[in-house]
Amino acid sequence: MLDTLTAALREVLPADAVITDPVRLRTYECDGLTYHRATPGVAVLPDTAEQVAAVVRLCNEFAVPFVARGSGTGLSGGALPREDGVLVVTSRMRRVLEVDLPNRRAVVEPGVTNLAITEAVRDQGYYYAPDPSSQQICSIGGNVAENSGGAHCLKYGFTVNHVEACEIVTPDGDLVTLDRMDPGYDLLGAFIGSEGTLGIATKITVRLSRAPESVTTVLAAFENIEQGGRAVSAIIGAGIVPAAIEMMDALAIEAAEAAVACDYPRGAGAVLIVELDGPSAEVELQFARLKEICAGAFELRVAAGQEERAAIWKGRKSAFAAVGRISPAYIVQDGVVPRTALPRVLAEIDRLSAEHRIRVANVFHAGDGNLHPLVLFDDAEPGAGERAETVSGAILDLCIEHGGSITGEHGVGVDKARYMPRMFTDDDLDTMQLVRCAFDPRGLSNPGKVFPTPRLCGEVPGVRKGAHPLVESGKAEQF
Amino acid sequence: MLSEDLTGVTVREAGPEDAVCGVTPRWVALPETVEEVSALMRACADRDLAVVPAGGGTKLHWGPPPERLDVLLDLCCMNEIVEHAAGDLVVRAQAGVTMDALAAALAGSGQELALDVPFTEGTTIGGTLAAAVAGPRAFRYGTARDLLIGITVVLPDGTVARSGGKVVKNVAGYDLGKLFTGSFGTLGVIAEATFRLHPLPADRRWIVAVIEPPQVSERGPCQVSELAAMLAAAQEEPSAVELDWPHGQGPIWMTVLVEGAAAEERARALAERMGEPVTGVRDEPPPQWGLIADDDLLAEVRFPPAALTEVLDAVHYSGFSLRGSAVTGRIWLELWGEEDEEKVSGAVDALRDRLEPCGARLVVHATPYESVQRWGRVGALPLMRRVKERFDPGRRMSPGRFVGGI
Numbered sequence: 066m067l068d069t070l071t072a073a074l075r076e077v078l079p080a081d082a083v084i085t086d087p088v089r090l091r092t093y094e095c096d097g098l099t100y101h102r103a104t105p106g107v108a109v110l111p112d113t114a115e116q117v118a119a120v121v122r123l124c125n126e127f128a129v130p131f132v133a134r135g136s137g138t139g140l141s142g143g144a145l146p147r148e149d150g151v152l153v154v155t156s157r158m159r160r161v162l163e164v165d166l167p168n169r170r171a172v173v174e175p176g177v178t179n180l181a182i183t184e185a186v187r188d189q190g191y192y193y194a195p196d197p198s199s200q201q202i203c204s205i206g207g208n209v210a211e212n213s214g215g216a217h218c219l220k221y222g223f224t225v226n227h228v229e230a231c232e233i234v235t236p237d238g239d240l241v242t243l244d245r246m247d248p249g250y251d252l253l254g255a256f257i258g259s260e261g262t263l264g265i266a267t268k269i270t271v272r273l274s275r276a277p278e279s280v281t282t283v284l285a286a287f288e289n290i291e292q293g294g295r296a297v298s299a300i301i302g303a304g305i306v307p308a309a310i311e312m313m314d315a316l317a318i319e320a321a322e323a324a325v326a327c328d329y330p331r332g333a334g335a336v337l338i339v340e341l342d343g344p345s346a347e348v349e350l351q352f353a354r355l356k357e358i359c360a361g362a363f364e365l366r367v368a369a370g371q372e373e374r375a376a377i378w379k380g381r382k383s384a385f386a387a388v389g390r391i392s393p394a395y396i397v398q399d400g401v402v403p404r405t406a407l408p409r410v411l412a413e414i415d416r417l418s419a420e421h422r423i424r425v426a427n428v429f430h431a432g433d434g435n436l437h438p439l440v441l442f443d444d445a446e447p448g449a450g451e452r453a454e455t456v457s458g459a460i461l462d463l464c465i466e467h468g469g470s471i472t473g474e475h476g477v478g479v480d481k482a483r484y485m486p487r488m489f490t491d492d493d494l495d496t497m498q499l500v501r502c503a504f505d506p507r508g509l510s511n512p513g514k515v516f517p518t519p520r521l522c523g524e525v526p527g528v529r530k531g532a533h534p535l536v537e538s539g540k541a542e543q544f
Numbered sequence: 545m546l547s548e549d550l551t552g553v554t555v556r557e558a559g560p561e562d563a564v565c566g567v568t569p570r571w572v573a574l575p576e577t578v579e580e581v582s583a584l585m586r587a588c589a590d591r592d593l594a595v596v597p598a599g600g601g602t603k604l605h606w607g608p609p610p611e612r613l614d615v616l617l618d619l620c621c622m623n624e625i626v627e628h629a630a631g632d633l634v635v636r637a638q639a640g641v642t643m644d645a646l647a648a649a650l651a652g653s654g655q656e657l658a659l660d661v662p663f664t665e666g667t668t669i670g671g672t673l674a675a676a677v678a679g680p681r682a683f684r685y686g687t688a689r690d691l692l693i694g695i696t697v698v699l700p701d702g703t704v705a706r707s708g709g710k711v712v713k714n715v716a717g718y719d720l721g722k723l724f725t726g727s728f729g730t731l732g733v734i735a736e737a738t739f740r741l742h743p744l745p746a747d748r749r750w751i752v753a754v755i756e757p758p759q760v761s762e763r764g765p766c767q768v769s770e771l772a773a774m775l776a777a778a779q780e781e782p783s784a785v786e787l788d789w790p791h792g793q794g795p796i797w798m799t800v801l802v803e804g805a806a807a808e809e810r811a812r813a814l815a816e817r818m819g820e821p822v823t824g825v826r827d828e829p830p831p832q833w834g835l836i837a838d839d840d841l842l843a844e845v846r847f848p849p850a851a852l853t854e855v856l857d858a859v860h861y862s863g864f865s866l867r868g869s870a871v872t873g874r875i876w877l878e879l880w881g882e883e884d885e886e887k888v889s890g891a892v893d894a895l896r897d898r899l900e901p902c903g904a905r906l907v908v909h910a911t912p913y914e915s916v917q918r919w920g921r922v923g924a925l926p927l928m929r930r931v932k933e934r935f936d937p938g939r940r941m942s943p944g945r946f947v948g949g950i
Contacts, residue, residue: 165848165850167773167849168849169776169849211715214713214715218713222690223715225690225719235927241924241927242924243924244923246873246903246905247905247921247923248907248919248922249726249922249923249924249928249950250727250731251689251722251723251725251726252723252924252927252928253722254722254725255719255720255722255723258715258718275776275777275779277779278779278780301631301633304654305743343781344779344781344806346805346810347810349806350806401714403632403634403710404631405631430713433711433713434712468709468710469711470711470713470715470716471716472714472715473711473715474715476715477717485716485717488709489707489716490705490706492703492705493705493707493717494717496697496699496705496720497720499934500720500723500931500934501718503927503933515718
């Protein structure tokens, strides 16, 4: 089947755009989540939206699944290929098609990197707001698929809040434009964050934001994480919405120190990075208030310029990779809890860590309760990987228990599909599946992601599906 | 009889006063809980009854009349604020809670849901979501879909489904909230919603300016557009720039809202840059700020912000009154007083003909006249029909009330 399809693909694509060489195919076997691997049956590198549409139509003709891939930086295996399918790589579609400052928007192809958009307009005093840590390499198409956030989404929101329109290839191969301006259902809102299961974005209109007049970046060092946590609550309680509030615990600081010598204050049990931005007059007043709130910090650094600002962020931005310096292997977790539950959840994570003899370094977007625990283990030690998996999974359970989410920004992908039934009822998932079936009745677009073993679109729902798992366990009430 | 197997759910016979766009239902149901909504929807499904959900009824006359209507689902009794987690800046409330009641409850904690509603009273959370109306401050805070973080809906077959949750940052699963926001009751019933909140601004100032009309129709960007472009990019970060232009003639009133710390200082700086049209900086909004005055005939125009000159030019002398945002590309057009049907219909067509080539869209939300074309160009309609077909295969939810006859 794939052979016939491959021959057909060669007819609609340039010769060098169809990859069947096993060695080259293996370069696409995983995304940023490296412990799930699959070599794609065939990979294509289309140049245009029409080519993407032609590929998808052929996949339909041969009933072969397809998976879209941008830069492959995703952390939940959303771009994990199918051995029996086609991998559609958008890396050749990286043109900035239009910069329209009077309308504060830019039109780009999906392979354009997140940072490239900002770079195209920075000199004019604009930027593209969502800033995932991988922004230097991650593609805007991938951002749309994952509804990516970043450190600054506390104030400015996520990809979905900054995309005005997408041209997409639907799972049956039609080119359709979803535009916020059009009357009708907000299909754009449903598409963004659907992790490639509702089609492939081929052209994206993003909103550009005006660079703020003033940015103040502060590093506050606390003796322990509780003090840091209290400062976060006090900042929010004071009616301040900073652009970002990030926190790192001692272990994460140690790792960052080892990796990039970020020179954070010695002996800190927790550091807090707070960034205020906006009109100068407003930032000044908020900064004065922030200093009062952080009176309990044993050291407070304020970045004097762009260089010092970058120095403060350096430790935080390198944290994921940095734990490689203090641990042979690690799992990057991504969960969310209501901000006020942070102290309790962190204490619980400590307990889990002690119980299973697995170290956990905590890095998190404290302002919105988005945890990124780094679960450290030695893959050479028998059983350590399993214990780390246990701790990592238990952390997600904690997030659900406290009314949070199993993912704040990395997506569900293949990695967390099995956790979806813990967060949602069968009815919730079946209802989401209605959207899937409307877009993709044949289930060809990135199958196996997000949802655990979805029903086929023709099937009739079962009679009664029992109580919500959280209701059953008394952890939540049905409303 | 509808209430046969619906123990405890209040159902009454409907009268002419319950009509939706002239179509009178047989019953009005008044559920108080999500379970009751679910039971009602199941009962309606068993009997193939058509349903229109209603909140405060402020926008119930918007949209075309339903093709058929048996049950008006009045959500007014679903009026409980379920949870306000002030420390998390999150609130969860039933759909029938009025925006006023919500604002009053949140103000006690110095917080607000940063959504402006265009009617002074009665507007509910559910109705605000279902109609996806946006107000002046959408420029700073986004619209309903941007502030909604979780939703509970009841499908036409009675299935209760949730998506999102009560944390702001959450990408698990599809976002049903986005799909239901602006769906005008055609996919199911919005039963509960969870929103992210903002701290109430420390201070607010309104800059009022009056711009004389001759400049509107000049070639090139008019003075209003130039001011709007300056304000949209201004580092003082105004929250709203509203226009008010009664009957599309005479002077245009522009009101700029500056919120937050140092509002006075920022407003003064902006006023100076705006120059001669400014008549004052006030600490109260002008009367009718962000409100719809009269919606017998109401249209909404959405446009790329830089097309403002073309929009104003098209509205000039059209007879429509214009009100809305100069910076988000979203304005209301109202028609006051008695007008001839043919004339109105022609005026709408003419406006649309001029606006669509500029990338704008014109939707007529409310009209007393059937011949007025409501929707204009709609992208992705086939996909929308497929979504409708999946959610409401029996076409029982507000049938015919939405784009393309959905």
